[in-house]
Amino acid sequence: MVKLVLLHKAESIYEDELDVAYDFPRAYLKAVTEAVGDWIIYYEPVKAGPRGYFATAKIERIIAKPGVEGRYLALIERGSYLAFDREVPRLRNGCPLETALADQAGNPLKGGAVQLAVRRISEGDFARIIDLGLxxxxxxxxxxxxxxxxxxxxxxxxxxxxxxxxxxxRRKYRDVAFSRKVRDAYGYRCAMSGLQLRNGGGRPEVQAAHIRPVERDGSDSVRNGLALSGTLHWMFDRGLISVADDNETILISKNKVPGDVVGRLIRPDGKLLRPEDPRHQPHPENLRWHRENVFGQVLSGESSPWGVT
Structure with missing residues (x-):
């Protein structure tokens, strides 16, 4: 096995779904095959944006991309994707973080490996980048x-x-990393109430909710998260509220949630507040999963806190 750096461009012809699959051409098949069962780091090149190294994940297996000759998908192991808490610059003190991209004096090389979309990376370089990002x-x-x-x-x-x-x-570490990224993406504001509450010490009241739970094959991607107040988080997890297929209208289980409760908790326009950065907005597939598998479901042994059945 070998660790890799995988280049990602948001507007590329390659249809990456970073917590699900990485789309790549046949030219990189050998290198990606060597990495099956091992970890990779995602990297954004200079011309695509400012992020540098921004996430990690583990490759589970490779399949030919359906309907596309010469393209393959590296399927990401469920639950392995994790965005960096802080994006890691391409250079540190003027030197590349990947040893293979520097000359003997530590200066950046040009051309060659620098331009590869799939690059092998040493264990030491991998650990150094992870330590900086997470x-x-x-x-x-x-x-x-x-x-x-x-x-x-x-x-x-x-x-x-x-x-x-x-x-x-480790689940506890991943939960902290996920929570920090989701709350930051929403500006520490609840996506359904629109409120941005903090206690006397400045601690935000908003929580990070998984749209599709990790134990049900959900990922720790920000696109699988919503920033919600404690009460709305509880309601979302229990299927009392969800999001419609337009990806913004808030759905409410009317027979379980009284109207006056809705009026106090949900934004007046009934629309989901979404992150400004489109890369962080809820993925439609995750919202669909929640509508079809959680919304309106009756949980045994639980009663409504409002006395409504």
């Missing part, structure tokens, strides 16, 4: 963001050193 102490950073003096127990847990790959697969 810091080992991200949980501590978040825990002390609004409370600079967390409990002693929290502090001990935060500083425990873990290998890079263990960090990428």
């Amino acid at each position: 810091p080992e102490d991200l949980e501590r950073i978040e825990a002390t963001r609004y409370d600079p003096q967390p409990s002693e127990m929290q502090g001990e847990a935060m500083v425990f050193q873990r290998p890079v790959l263990e960090r990428l697969t």
Whole structure:
């Protein structure tokens, strides 16, 4: 197995769905095949945007792209995709982060490997980029963001050193990374109420909700997330509210949610507040899944907090 850097352009002819599949031509088949079962890093080239290295994922298998001669899809292992907490610049102190892209003096090379859409990367370079994009102490950073003096127990847990790959697969770490990206994408504002509430210490009240739960094959992509207040998060997870197939109209289970509750909790126009960056807006397929598999479903053993059945 081998780790790779995969180039991604939003307006490319290649139809990447970064948490699902990476679209590539036959020229890179050998390199991508070597990476099956291993991790990759997504990279945005200079001409495509400012992000540099911006996410990681694990390749599960490769298939020929249906209906397209000479193209293949690297299928991403479910639950492996994770956007970087902070995008990593292409150069650091003027030097490339990929050893293969620098000369002996550390200066950037031109042409050759620099222009490849699929590049092999060493274990050391991979770990260095991950550490910059997904810091080992991200949980501590978040825990002390609004409370600079967390409990002693929290502090001990935060500083425990873990290998890079263990960090990428640990649920608690991924939840923190997901939450930070989703809340930031929505400006810490609830997507359904439109409210941006903070407590006295500045901590935002809004939470990050998975549209399709991880335990039901959902990803940690921002496009599988909504920023919601605690109450609306609870309602969304229990199918009391959802989003229509126009991807913006808020659906409400009228027989389970009283009208006065709707009036207090939902934006007056009944429309979903979406991130300004289109790359972070909810994916229609995730919203469809929620409508068809969660919305309106009756959960056994749970009753409505409003006494409505």
